[in-house]
Amino acid sequence: MKMENNERTLVAGSTGSLGLEIVKLLREKNINVRALVLSENESSKVTPYTNDIFIGDASGGAEEIKGLTSGVTTVISALGKSVSLFTPSEDSFFETDYLANKTILEDAVKNGVKRFVYVSIKGADVEKDYSIAKAHKMFENELRASGLDYTILRPVGFFSGLNDLAILAKRKVIPVIGDGTAKTNSIHHKDLAKVVVSYRENGSDIIEVGGPNIYTRMEMAKMIENKIGGQIIKIPTPMAKIGAALPKIFSEGMHDKLDYFTFITTNDMIGEQNGSISFEEYLAGLDLNELP
Known part of the structure; x- marks a missing residue:
């Protein structure tokens, strides 16, 4: 398949649910793709779409990814630590969401990359220093100061990010914190990938991205209940905050x-x-057998 001129786009976080959809879309558009993967084992996920694969751990420092962005015009980073309670990781949000992206950015500046598209999160600008939000905020600041043309996308949340509730529903409990009236328009990773790719060449500095429909948290919990079963249980916000402190x-x-x-x-x-x-x-379309 003939690729679009000599421009090359690097996708960091290429084997995640969002990153892989981005790689697929770029391939469909005949855009040269370089995929950053963490290990040889993960490379098989992207080999159907590109043979330009760079294996390295960006959180390990510049030497780990030296030359990663050489010949790259645009970087798209969907690199970040999973927020799922059921996906353990030894790395911190600081290491994965901030340090790894910072290392990629420094390589991009050194190699004359023109543009950097970063998938952050809505809430990265909140005043309270939540560790997750803070890591994204710190990298956003690095990107702004880099001198590169950029777009920061702040999705309000992925549908797949709610899989924890589906997992708990399989265990007969669906927790709703507070009164359930808070609203959101979370987005499917395939829809988000289309938004991300649409900003590959140009776009606004910051966009907060959501899906097509706005639901309350209670409405979403009831949808999960209808699909999987389980009992919806309201947890008062103060109790949830106490519970959040205990695992520390x-x-x-x-x-x-x-x-x-x-x-x-x-x-x-x-x-x-x-x-x-x-x-x-x-x-x-959720396969409950794939959930723990």
């Missing part, structure tokens, strides 16, 4: 995730409406 004794990462989850589920998280895939459609 055992796991800093678990504390960070619970703390931020409490914040986003008790505040309206609404972005510019995009895409066409509804939450009901996402749930209908």
Whole structure:
């Protein structure tokens, strides 16, 4: 398949649910893609779409990814630590979301990359220093100061980010923090990938991105209940905050995730409406056997 001129786009986080969709879309558009993967084992996920694969751990420092962006025109970074409570990781949000992206950015500046598109999160600009939001905020500041042309996309949340509730529903409990009236328009990763790719060449500095439909947290919980079963249980916000503090004794990462989850589920998280895939459609296609 003939590729579009000599321009090359690097996708960091290429094997994640969002990153892989971005790689697929770029391939469909005949755009040369370089995929950054963490290990040889992960490279098989992207080999159907590109043979330009760079294996390296950006959180390990500049030497780990030296030359990564050589010959690259645009960097798209969907690189970040999973916020799922069921996806453990030894790396911190600081290491994965900030340091790794900073190392890629420095390589990009050194190699004359023209543009950098970064997938952050809605809430990165909140005053309280949630560890997850703070890591994104710190990198956003680095990107602004880099001198590169850039776009920062702040999705309000992925449908797949709600899989934790589906996992808990399989275990017969669907927790709703607060009164469940907080609203959001989370987005399917395929719809978000289309938005990300649309800003590959140019676009606004910062965009808050959401999906096509706005739901309350309670409405989404009831959709999960209808699909999977389980009992919806309301957890008072003060109790949830206490609960978020307790795991800090055992796991800093678990504390960070619970703390931020409490914040986003008790505040309206609404972005510019995009895409066409509804939450009901996402749930209908969810293979419960793939969930732990």
